[in-house]
Every structure is written in structure tokens, then in C-alpha cells.
Amino acid sequence: MAHFAEVDYVVYPAGTWYILRSSLGFTGVAFGESTDLPVPADYDGDGKTDLAVFRPSNGTWYLMRSTAGFAGIAFGVGTDLPVPADYDGDGKADVAVFRNGVWYILRSKDGFTGVAFGVAMINQQLTLLFSKTPPLYPTDYYFN
Numbered sequence: 753m754a755h756f757a758e759v760d761y762v763v764y765p766a767g768t769w770y771i772l773r774s775s776l777g778f779t780g781v782a783f784g785e786s787t788d789l790p791v792p793a794d795y796d797g798d799g800k801t802d803l804a805v806f807r808p809s810n811g812t813w814y815l816m817r818s819t820a821g822f823a824g825i826a827f828g829v830g831t832d833l834p835v836p837a838d839y840d841g842d843g844k845a846d847v848a849v850f851r852n853g854v855w856y857i858l859r860s861k862d863g864f865t866g867v868a869f870g871v872a873m874i875n876q877q878l879t880l881l882f883s884k885t886p887p888l889y890p891t892d893y894y895f896n
């Protein structure tokens with residue numbers, strides 16, 4: 753867990769990541785399209801956050817992993833809310849979506865699962881909130 757002073761900041765307007773890194777300064781990286789949803793997380797478990805987007809038009813996750821490299825993973829549909837996190841506790845973030853009160857999780861160690869928790873209305877509200885809020889993610893970013 754990074755101390756606040758060491759955290760990097762990133763914004764994601766129209767397919768370019770603008771990252772203010774705590775130790776390496778500012779950078780801009782083109783990754784993704786303007787209609788993609790940014791889903792940064794540490795997917796390969798090396799302790800560094802990876803650039804990643806969820807593309808609603810084809811339900812595919814595009815991951816630029818800092819150690820394991822690029823990956824494209826078809827998981828979810830366009831109306832899903834992407835909710836990546838490490839659900840099975842192996843240190844690697846898992847691809848996951850929330851849809852109509854069900855969490856669909858592709859766990860890196862324990863495999864696929866679906867968990868009913870919440871209601872469909874939450875999904876709609878979160879999607880609305882997500883779409884109107886400029887993404888701002890403080891985290892530890894890898895980029896050279």
C-alpha cells in the first residue's frame with residue numbers, strides 16, 4: 753500500500769492516459785479509445801498498476817500489464833459495470849463485471865464465479881455516475 757505522498761495520479765480523457773508520477777514526473781500514453789472505460793489495476797501482481805480499458809462495444813478488456821505484457825480478454829457485455837479487484841487474494845487483480853445485481857468474476861486463481869449481491873437499480877446508478885464523473889485514479893503506476 754503506497755503512502756499518499758508517493759501515489760501517482762492519472763486522468764483519462766479520450767483514450768490518452770495523463771499520469772503524474774510521484775518519482776518520474778508527467779507522462780502521456782495513448783492506450784484505448786475514447787469510448788472505453790478505464791479499469792486500471794495490478795493484473796499481473798507485480799505491485800505496479802497496469803493500464804487497462806474495458807471496451808463496451810465488444811465486451812473486451814485490453815490490459816497493458818507491466819510484467820506479463822498485453823492481453824485481450826472477452827468478458828462482459830456493453831452495459832456491464834467493470835469492477836476489477838483481487839477477489840481471490842492471489843495478488844493479481846481479477847477481471848469482473850456487475851450486471852443486474854450479479855457479480856461475474858473471472859478469478860486469476862480460483863476461476864469463474866457469479867455472485868448475486870445487490871440489485872439492478874444499483875447497476876444503473878453506478879453506470880450513470882461512472883459515465884458522468886471524470887475518472888481520477890490515485891495509485892502506483894508503472895511506466896518507463
Ligand SMILES: [Ca+2]
Binds near residue numbers: 794798819
Ligand atoms: Ca502490474
Ligand SMILES: [Ca+2]
Binds near residue numbers: 837841844845846860
Ligand atoms: Ca486474483
